Amino acid sequence: MTSRKRYWLMKSEPDAFSIDDLQRVGQEPWNGVRNYQARNFMRDGMKVGDGVLFYHSNTKVPGIVGTATVATEAYPDETQFDPKSDYYDPKATREEPRWLLVDVAFDRKLRDTISLDEIKLHADALGEGFPLIARGNRLSILPVTAAQWKLLLSLEKH
Template structure:
């Protein structure tokens, strides 16, 4: 059962890119709450809804799985990276990432407009805490979303 929703901008990295790559490090998380979830709650084997944001039709577009639990994001130490953080000490890294493995595309993306209109999904963080890049998905909401795809 998917437990998480990870947001990505499809112009930067899409579900198609994840399918092509098979697996990828999910880097660039620079929000403390999202980082804490990676560190404290996200576990290998957890399923993840992939959500395309900042695009014409924001939508849940597929599924992935955590293939490696949280570890230091090396981009925080790379001055050439857009994710560089000069305040992050090498001996106590501030930022983490996980690795994701592609599972599948959804036959029909579930657009944000449909999620907002569905009373069964009214408690989703996607609606109530929309800016957070790593969001919890309660079991009932996950089952409801998956049932729409069958």
């Protein structure tokens, strides 16, 4: 029995890594995640081929700006071993890496940003617990149901 495709939303600050950057390089290791819950989603939940909503955070109009695809299984994030990296973790070793990542491949850029404001208007349809709009939630990677995926992308302007 084959496992069903899953869906995710992944946040990135466009100053650090934007949808345009992903379009340029095609595929990128999603490095720098230093939150256990987000790591666990990549390690335990993601499968090659899963759908990703690419979200720009900490910017003028936060929101979904494109889609991408999970391109690899989880593997150790190299930046944890690099003392010169912002993401260096002195407690991580190659024998026991603490942080894993997946590669994400560019799919497409939306015609226009699906803004957080717009998303909030559909809170009822998305469900009470949708973490993106739950108060105080700062998870940078979160699961999205097939229904939420469909609803969110239907908000794209034509």
